[in-house]
Amino acid sequence: MPTGPKGQKRPADAIGRAVQIAQIATGEIEDVVPDDGKDPNAKALGAKGGRKRAENMTPERRKEIAQNGVAP
Structure with missing residues (x-):
């Protein structure tokens, strides 16, 4: 099943x-x-982290990371 x-x-x-x-x-x-055993507050903070990291990066660095992500 x-x-x-x-x-x-x-x-x-x-x-x-x-x-x-x-x-x-x-x-x-x-x-x-x-229950997945994770603290809901910690999950909420983790969701905010990626957005904040992207805001602090230069456009060139974001482009570099994106290109590395699609590279074979």
């Missing part, structure tokens, strides 16, 4: 998954999202 990214079980076929989604939407079953 397929598992999600966190190892949770889910239906193997599309119809079974559609039924599960309908049950969650109507409140028949509860959608349980496992």
Whole structure:
């Protein structure tokens, strides 16, 4: 049976998954999202870091990093 990214079980076929989604939407079953163990505040700060780093870089440095990213 397929598992999600966190190892949770889910239906193997599309119809079974559609039924599960309908049950969650109507409140028949509860959608349980496992805790990843990370601090939500730390996750929020991490999301801000990349944007701040890009703002502090020169356009030439950003271009260099982008070119290195697409180089084979």
